[in-house]
Each structure stands twice: as structure tokens, then as C-alpha cells.
Amino acid sequence: MNAETQGKRAADTFRQNHQLGLQPLGDLVSLIEKTTGYDVAVVDAPQNEHGLTMRDKTRGVIFIAVATTPHPMRQRSTLAHELAHTIFQDWEDSDDPQFLSFRESRADTFARHLLIPEQGLQEFVGQDVTITEKILSDVVHYFAVSPAIATIALANLGLINTQQKTAWMRTTTPRLATKFGWIDHYQQMQSDSQQQRAPQRLLGRAIAGYEEGVVSLQTIATLRGVPPTQISEEFQAAGITPRDHDDPVLAAEDLPIVPADLTFFDDDKPPATKL
Numbered sequence: 175m176n177a178e179t180q181g182k183r184a185a186d187t188f189r190q191n192h193q194l195g196l197q198p199l200g201d202l203v204s205l206i207e208k209t210t211g212y213d214v215a216v217v218d219a220p221q222n223e224h225g226l227t228m229r230d231k232t233r234g235v236i237f238i239a240v241a242t243t244p245h246p247m248r249q250r251s252t253l254a255h256e257l258a259h260t261i262f263q264d265w266e267d268s269d270d271p272q273f274l275s276f277r278e279s280r281a282d283t284f285a286r287h288l289l290i291p292e293q294g295l296q297e298f299v300g301q302d303v304t305i306t307e308k309i310l311s312d313v314v315h316y317f318a319v320s321p322a323i324a325t326i327a328l329a330n331l332g333l334i335n336t337q338q339k340t341a342w343m344r345t346t347t348p349r350l351a352t353k354f355g356w357i358d359h360y361q362q363m364q365s366d367s368q369q370q371r372a373p374q375r376l377l378g379r380a381i382a383g384y385e386e387g388v389v390s391l392q393t394i395a396t397l398r399g400v401p402p403t404q405i406s407e408e409f410q411a412a413g414i415t416p417r418d419h420d421d422p423v424l425a426a427e428d429l430p431i432v433p434a435d436l437t438f439f440d441d442d443k444p445p446a447t448k449l
Contacts, residue, residue, distance in 0.1 A: 177276050181283025184261055188288060196294030198317045202253040203371060212236045212260065213373035214253070218399070225252040227259045236260055237373075246360075246367035247320040247347055254285035290317040290327045305333045310342055311350040315359070321345045370399040384409075387416040 189195065192209045199205060203214045219241035228237045238256045243249050258264075258281035268274055290313070298316060299309060305328060313324045325342040328334045334342070351360035377397055383389030391409075395402040409415070 177280040178283050180262075181258065181280045181285075182287045182292075184258065185284045185287035186291070188257075188261065189291065196291050196297065198294075199289060202250055204374065206238065206253065206257055207374055210236075210257070210260065212238055213376055214238045214240075214371075215373050216240055216242055216249075216367075216369065216371040218242050218370060224248070225256045227256045229265055242368045242370060244364050244368055245347075246363040247314070247318060247323075249367045250289060250318055251282075251285050251320065251323065254288045255281045257288070258284035286319075286323050286327060289319050290323060292327065292331060295327050296331060299328075299333065305338070307342070307345075307350075308354060310345075311354040311356075314347060314350055315354075315356050318363070321347060321350060372397040372399075381414065385414060385417055387418070 188209075203216065206212060206214050213235075215237070217239050219239075223241050224243075225238070225240040228239075229235070230237075238253070238260070240249055240252045240256065259277075261284070262277070262280065264277050264281070295313065295317070298313065299305065303309070310321065310324060310328070313319075313328070314321050317324065319327075322343050325334070325339055329336075329339045347360060348357070351357040377394070380389050380394050380397055384391070384394060391402045391405050395405045398405070
């Protein structure tokens with residue numbers, strides 16, 4: 175079974191198992207966290223680093239991280255790509271470039287079919303419709319995918335010719351958004367994709383610890399990558415405060431009586447043997 179077949183089958187199965195239907199997927203970070211239980215973070219990273227997946231073999235814990243970026247469609251593809259590696263359990267190291275290429279191609283295919291399922295695309299564009307650049311823009315906007323991914327999906331359905339595919343593979347999302355009037359939405363997406371995000375479950379546990387008085391504001395600020403003053407203001411507005419721990423003060427007469435056998439220290443006892 176080739177990479178295209180495996181990737182498509184896994185993406186279709188994932189949508190079916192989680193009742194995702196054929197509609198566009200919204201917040202992928204939250205979706206992955208809720209459907210898999212994995213921790214997902216958006217972090218600042220070097221320019222050429224897009225995403226990674228780590229697994230703790232001992233505890234079986236999986237962590238996915240993607241980079242902040244002004245390219246929101248690429249970030250979504252990276253999230254779906256890294257999810258594919260967890261589904262296919264791509265933990266094995268290999269020096270075989272052919273195997274590594276197959277594994278990456280399979281993850282790319284999974285990401286494409288997860289983000290823009292063929293049946294959903296066909297229903298969106300309709301039957302017997304001439305696919306124009308305006309429709310390409312609509313597909314990119316609706317499914318929140320790159321023009322390249324949308325173009326490949328349209329070509330695989332036989333909806334565009336080779337000349338259209340070659341031309342549209344080179345276009346960009348900002349160009350389509352500007353030309354067809356959804357640049358304001360795209361810029362909002364850009365703003366969102368450049369924000370760091372801590373794993374929701376981890377952050378929730380940290381805030382619970384703060385309410386118990388055992389986690390500091392600085393710790394939570396570090397998790398979120400923001401100043402402690404911002405956390406303080408947010409907590410104050412939300413009414414989140416640490417619980418006071420009143421240590422009980424006991425008088426001597428309140429202490430329990432603990433029986434003790436001191437006969438060991440009697441003079442007529444033989445001395446203890448040292449080991």
C-alpha cells in the first residue's frame with residue numbers, strides 16, 4: 175500500500191472515529207488535544223523549524239509542538255502532519271532515506287486529506303462547475319488550507335487541468351485573500367498563528383496549583399510566554415486567587431499522648447551491639 179493510500183485511509187478513519195464529518199476543521203490545537211489526549215503547544219522556534227513530536231517511552235506521554243508563524247495555513251498543515259506521525263507511530267529511527275521519504279510523504283498525505291476531504295471538497299464546489307481562481311480562493315478560505323494543498327486536491331478529483339495546476343501551485347494565500355476580499359480575516363488568522371500557546375491540560379493543572387497556593391504566577395507566566403503582570407491582571411479579572419492555608423496552632427495540652435517504652439535504657443540491660 176503506497177503513501178497516498180495509507181495517508182488517505184488514516185485521515186478518513188480519524189474523521190469517522192471522532193465524528194468530524196466532512197466540514198472544515200476549526201482550532202486544530204484544541205481538536206488534537208481533545209481527541210487524542212496529547213499535549214500540544216505553539217512555541218517560538220528558529221525560522222526553519224516548523225514542528226516536532228516527542229514521546230516519553232517510559233510513561234507513554236506524547237507531546238506535539240509547532241512553531242509560531244505568520245503563515246497560518248502552513249501551521250495547520252504542520253499540526254496535521256505531526257498528528258499523522260503519532261497515528262502511524264513513527265517512532266523508529268532509520269538511516270534509510272527512502273523509508274524516511276515514504277514516512278514524510280504519508281504524513282503529508284494524511285494532513286491534506288484530514289484538512290480537505292475529497293467528498294467534502296466535491297460537495298463544496300458542486301457538480302459540473304468550471305473551477306476558476308475565484309473558486310480556488312473560496313476553497314482555500316473555507317477549508318483554511320494553502321493554495322498548493324487546495325490545488326492538489328482539486329487536481330486529484332479531476333476538476334482542473336495540468337496548466338491550472340502548474341499555475342496555481344505557485345500562488346499564495348495573501349494574494350488570493352487580497353484579490354478576493356477576505357484579507358481582513360487572513361490577517362486575523364496571521365495574528366493568531368503568531369501567538370504562543372501552552373498545552374491546555376498542563377496550563378489548567380498549573381492554574382489549579384496556583385489556586386492551591388503551590389504554583390507561582392511566574393511559573394504560569396513562563397508557561398504562557400507572557401509577563402507575570404498580565405497573568406495577575408487576568409486572574410484578578412476572573413476572580414482567581416490562591417487559597418489561604420491556615421496552619422493549625424496547637425497548645426501543649428492539645429498534643430496527643432504517645433506511649434513510649436524506655437526500659438531499653440535501664441542500667442541492668444546489656445549494652446547494644448554495634449554493627
